[in-house]
Amino acid sequence: MSIESVAVIGASGHLGPTLLLALQAAGFEVSAVTRASSSYEPPAGIRVIRTDFSLKALQESLRGQDAVVSAIGDAGLDIQMTLVDAAVAAGVRRYIPSNFGADYSRGVVAGFEDTPTAKKNLLDYIGAKATANLSFTWADLTTGLWIDWALVHTPELTGFDLANNTVSLWDSGNEPVATTILTDIGTAVVGLLGLPEDAVNRPFKVASVKTTQNEILAALRSTTRQQWDVKQVSTRDLLQEGHKQLEAGDIWPAHMSLIAVQLFEDGAGRGVHAEPGKGDCRILGVPVRSVESVVEIIVDAWM
């Protein structure tokens, strides 16, 4: 039975709006689930469901939905199991949890274990629910860095400060990272909802472009035709900085430093989870992008 109605949790966040657009364009009947306290107003054609996120209220809210896509922010990760319980109880047939992150199977840098552990525990929980309820299916999506979003919004992680034409190169700047642009995540999610039952219940990994900091810098130089100031920072120093930030309770800056080490440390091999154009990218229709085309998107929109 095909999926027609989809509820998106976290629709008002960084990723949510892109998912709404992709799902709507693909012809799904889309609802946005938001906290009762939220002032969020959805775009035209999207129904809004306001809820207090209790199990009972969520179950009522999700009744009649064929699928749930959760893009809830990290602040809401601890209620994800309740969301899954509610989805199962409401008869939802496919669940995509709020992962959309990195692949931690090659190790996690010290100090950044909490989020990967929470996401893994959730997947184990979802897997057990699917084993016990054959009509409930799931698919998890690893995307790596959202490169177009991250370059604009997280200079502490990517090293690129687009406002001041400066870049901090982590180690040599040559460590490869597999990344995905936001619209391609939308494409992948639409693809996941279209797969038959026997093709899901597993993690999927996609990427639009595999690149390095030095390649991004070269593309920025040629696209902007401006001067870029470069400084070198060792990931050993960055790791120490991240630990100091953690001790001081500066959680967001700490996470930026630690994720930068996680992905960009020279020779660590933790930044490539997928090859663009291959494997799950092909199954889900995620196109191969050049680093130049991604930089052009950013420069056109933001610089």
Ligand SMILES: NC(=O)c1ccc[n+]([C@@H]2O[C@H](COP(=O)([O-])OP(=O)(O)OC[C@H]3O[C@@H](n4cnc5c(N)ncnc54)[C@H](OP(=O)(O)O)[C@@H]3O)[C@@H](O)[C@H]2O)c1
């Ligand atoms: N790979 C990457 O580069 C990357 C980057 C960023 C995030 N991510 C991952 O992508 C996923 C989505 O992240 P995001 O940045 O788009 O999320 P976000 O913007 O931080 O939050 C999304 C929405 O979640 C809802 N929310 C927040 N806290 C909540 C809580 N305590 N209880 C219930 N709802 C809550 C809010 O919606 P309402 O106010 O409308 O209820 C919020 O707008 C996360 O798993 C995150 O780890 C990956």
